[in-house]
Amino acid sequence: MVTPLPHEKGFHVSWDQLHRDSRALAWRLDKHGPDEGGAWRAVVAITRGGMAPAMIVARELDIRTVDTISVKSYHSGGGKADQRREAEVLKGPDAEMMGDGEGVLIVDDLVDTGKTLELVRQLYPKAHFATVYAKPKGEPMVDTFITGVSQDTWIFFPWDMALQYVEPYRGKE
Numbered sequence: 001m002v003t004p005l006p007h008e009k010g011f012h013v014s015w016d017q018l019h020r021d022s023r024a025l026a027w028r029l030d031k032h033g034p035d036e037g038g039a040w041r042a043v044v045a046i047t048r049g050g051m052a053p054a055m056i057v058a059r060e061l062d063i064r065t066v067d068t069i070s071v072k073s074y075h076s077g078g079g080k081a082d083q084r085r086e087a088e089v090l091k092g093p094d095a096e097m098m099g100d101g102e103g104v105l106i107v108d109d110l111v112d113t114g115k116t117l118e119l120v121r122q123l124y125p126k127a128h129f130a131t132v133y134a135k136p137k138g139e140p141m142v143d144t145f146i147t148g149v150s151q152d153t154w155i156f157f158p159w160d161m162a163l164q165y166v167e168p169y170r171g172k173e
């Protein structure tokens, strides 16, 4: 038997699904902020995957202060067995606006190993971390998420996909 590649156990997310799930995230976060009426001060998107969900959350919660943190992740280490996922901040959000993160929603599309959120959390310990999707390893790093998937599921986002022809199950002989 051929062992499937990790991405072959796929969870395919359409634009419509992403919109609905991001709206559900906004709904869950609404009125849970520390400001008057449970408001949040700002939304910060973790680029690049967090930008679409962050835009939808900011729209639903009427938050006009929106910023980004650019995080690059990569695999380090020699052989495949000892490769580790590392993350590095390439650009931070406005420091004065951020403070320690209190009242700020930091949004990403998903948490997988948790490396990305772990790094951003160290910088803004009081921020609230929200993702649309979460895998079990990363769950301790996220405060609010909508849908959990298993660790060996690869999530396919609509910005990485294109419509294309597929052969019918019963093709020509």
Ligand SMILES: O=P(O)(O)OC[C@H]1O[C@H](OP(=O)(O)OP(=O)(O)O)[C@H](O)[C@@H]1O
Pocket: 046, 047, 048, 049, 050, 071, 072, 073, 085, 087, 108, 109, 110, 111, 112, 113, 114, 115, 116, 117, 138
């Ligand atoms: O929990 P982790 O194991 O850190 O993985 C999750 C991160 O990985 C993906 O981003 P990626 O670094 O691939 O970059 P992108 O958002 O620019 O596509 C995803 O958008 C999350 O930000």
Ligand SMILES: [Mg+2]
Pocket: 046, 047, 048, 049, 050, 108, 109
């Ligand atoms: Mg990302």
